Amino acid sequence: MKGIIRTKAVLDRESQSHYWLTVYAQDNAAVPLHSIVEVYIQVSDVNDNAPFPTLPVFRGYIPENSAAGTDIIRVEVEDLDETESQNITFEIPSKKIRRMFQIDRTTDAFSASSSTPLETARTFFSVSKDDPLSLRWFSPVET
Structure with missing residues (x-):
């Protein structure tokens, strides 16, 4: 005999990453015999969360x-997903802004890409951060 365990609802690894179940098996004899087994179920992660900034504006x-x-x-950003989803890269979408600023791929630090004078008092631009499976966010940056 085999018993099959099925879900009754959608599981979300970010809410609960694993489950311990106690399974009770009993026969239908006049004097029933039974056994108990513990089952561990690990919920695997899928890339279902876009990375998000830790602040509304940097x-x-x-x-x-x-x-x-x-x-x-x-x-700084966070991503609730695990494994390869954590390999995230920054991008400055605007070509004009990319002429003034660059992103260090190792440290994620933004720096001036040239010594060109920044004549405007403030510069606003958006930064996106993609994870490998194409979930994306945009965050405003003020310099």
Whole structure:
């Protein structure tokens, strides 16, 4: 005889990553015999959560005429998914902004990409962060 365990609802690894079940098996004899077995079920992760910023807006400051490569800010994100979903990369969508700023792929630090004077008092731009399976967010950055 085999018993099959099925879900009655959708499982979410971010809510509960595993379950311990006690399974009770009993025969139908006049004097029934039974046994108990413990079953461990691990919920595997799927990439169902986009990475999200730890702040609604990130603010970085840099003096005008700063040298190229001067670190400005480090944008932080979290991703509730595990494994390869954690391999996340930043991107600056605007070509105009990419001429002024760059992202260090190792440290995720934003820096000035050239010593071009930043004539505007403030520059706003969006930064996106993709995970490998194409979930994405955009966050405003103010410099």
